[in-house]
Amino acid sequence: MDKKFIIRVIISLIVLLVVIPTVLIVTQRNDYLYGITSVAILAMISAGVWLTFFMGRINIGQGAYALIGAYSAAVLITQLNLSFWVALFLAGFVAALFSIIIGLPILRLKGVYFSMITLTLTEVVRLIAIAWTPVTNGPRGITDIPLPGELSIFGLTIIPDFATMQNSKIGFYYLSVIAMIITFTILYRLVNSRMGILLKSLQQNEELASSFGVNISYLRVISYAIASFFGGVGGAIFINLTQSVYPTTFQVADSINYMLYTFLGGLAYVFGPILGAFVLYFSWDILFIFKEYQLLIYSGIMILLMLFLPNGLLSLRLKK
């Protein structure tokens, strides 16, 4: 690892953990605080889309796993009275478990066929959430989810109870940003270990990889499960931020957005989804001043980006 990279990482960490929160607290811009918290969660969910793309699959179903994670966390917290921190991990595991069951058959498909199936997944999960009333409370959703409680080990408080904080938004900011940092650290390490080079080989030619003894179906399912784990945890954090979950919390449109964040950030760069989520989220907000032309201008910009920066925004800076 070279020095430049380490310095960049340290600077980004300081900006994320010190500069941004201080500035936003001092200026009392709670709206931006909420925005950046959302971006962190969205980037985390999109990290899963990025990972599935890395093995050559375009995943437009990440919202399904976010919704599964969201409902798992909500049910575990409200009905089983589990601690938020335990529920957070369990939500990820439930999402990963479902992704293994769903992934085993559908990951054999390639290209547009895989994408089409994943496109329907979000809708399927939404319909199940509406129909399975005893658990999900149907279209009325689960509301009044308590704020995350305190996390302590051997009586030592590591994270205080969110309800006792003056401004729980700050708590959520740190929770989301740290979760995002952990996610992308894992992703970065994954891509730069042997698993990364194997996934890259799958992206190029699965038959050839299997002729070298690579267990391609195992590798595909494992990475899909990791991708969905990110989605599930992201979903769980999000519904604790809004303190409610409805079948419409994550919809097909959200799944498409995750794909767009990933694509516009840059598919060749691990940190692409962060930038993609940030730019798209705030440009949508900024374009609000154009009122009824908001969507028109937004789509126009997106088309231009795809035409002139097909490798994503990060290709502007990082020339390989």
Added chain:
Amino acid sequence: MTKPILQVNNLTKKFGSLIAINNVSFEVYEGEILSVIGPNGAGKSTMFKLISSFLKPSSGAVLFNREQISGLKPHITARKGVIRTFQETTVFKNMTVRDNIIIAHQLQAKSSLLGFFLNTKLAQVDNENFGKSADEIIKFLGLSDVRDEVASNLPHGLLRGLGIANALACKPKVLLLDEPFAGMNHDETRRCMEMVKQIKKSGVTVLLVEHDMPAVMEISDRIVVISFGEKIAEGKPAKIQKNPKVIEAYLGVEDESIGI
């Protein structure tokens, strides 16, 4: 040439009503170069895919060291030591020559994926060994000049060489080469033939499917000829050349009824 390392027993493959391979049997002995030849559409490629487990036979079996390998998943067959190359130039095109060969070392990995993720001692040793072994193979096949070149920039002949290098990285017991000389000019064919001979010398059994007659005649210890999915001849190159059935399959029978 003592015991058979690979046995093909009554192999049949049907695609719907089309019989691509019909009841073919032959044996490959340890340490030899056996070529499977035949006119276009004879079923050579199907035969090849059946042996490497990329297709499942309709009936019959392929045995490796008396153990059935047909019907297994391709990566399981590869793990047993039967490694195939691909027709044309199938390599990972966006990666360097060295990275290609390093990926192909998968079978030698002692560490798990989690181990590689956490960069354990075992994984570090693995990574080091892969690098060393890749460099050795690069040297062995004379690819040193293009070691760090992205594969898509390589000329045809070297790409085929890279394909063979990848297969060698798997430390095969039996190497299946799918038309290794196709589309090569004279010099490239010579080079590639040298490679194959070197591989045989290192103790690997080679089974190749090929079109290029002169190359096959020179390089093979034995030849199996198939035509319309059936085996029509088997034997030493000199005998095959004179076999009337083979000549008929390749050149066709003189048909006097047409009267031209």
